[in-house]
Amino acid sequence: MRELYQEMILDHNKRPRNQGVVDEANAHADGHNPLCGDTIHLTLMVEGGRVKDVKFEGHGCAISTASASLMTEAVMGKTVEQAHDLFQRFHRMVTEDGYVDDSEEFERLVVLAGVKEFPNRVKCATLAWHTLESALSGQAEVSTE
Numbered sequence: 001m002r003e004l005y006q007e008m009i010l011d012h013n014k015r016p017r018n019q020g021v022v023d024e025a026n027a028h029a030d031g032h033n034p035l036c037g038d039t040i041h042l043t044l045m046v047e048g049g050r051v052k053d054v055k056f057e058g059h060g061c062a063i064s065t066a067s068a069s070l071m072t073e074a075v076m077g078k079t080v081e082q083a084h085d086l087f088q089r090f091h092r093m094v095t096e097d098g099y100v101d102d103s104e105e106f107e108r109l110v111v112l113a114g115v116k117e118f119p120n121r122v123k124c125a126t127l128a129w130h131t132l133e134s135a136l137s138g139q140a141e142v143s144t145e
C-alpha cells in the first residue's frame with residue numbers, strides 16, 4: 001500500500017497535472033514555504049461561485065509538487081465552499097492523529113496522509129492548499145512560516 005502511494009506521489013511530481021497559468025484568471029496567490037524552499041504561483045478562474053479552472057507553477061520538492069497537482073484535480077469544478085471544506089479536511093488529515101477521511105474525494109488525496117509522521121513535510125503538503133485559501137479569500141501572498 002505504502003509503495004503504491006509513493007508511486008503516485010512520484011508520478012504527480014514527474015508529470016504534474018494542471019501546470020501553467022490560467023488565461024484571464026480572476027483569483028491568484030503566491031505561496032512560499034521557507035523551511036523547504038517550495039514556491040507556488042496559483043491562478044484560478046472562479047465563476048458563479050465555482051472553480052472553473054485552476055493551474056499552478058513554481059518549484060519545490062516532490063511532496064509540494066505532487067500535493068499541488070492533486071489539489072488542482074480535487075478542487076476543479078468544485079464550489080468555493082466545497083474547496084474550503086476540502087482544505088479543512090486535508091489539513092486535519094495531515095495534522096490530526098486518528099483522522100480518517102474515506103470519502104470519494106479523498107481517494108487520491110489520501111496518498112499524502114503519510115506526511116503526518118514527518119512534521120517538516122506537513123508544510124510542503126499543505127502549501128498548495130494554503131495558497132488556494134489565500135487566492136479564494138483575495139489575499140495574494142501566503143507564507144507557511
Ligand code: ZN
Nearest residue numbers: 036038061124
Ligand atoms: Zn518541500
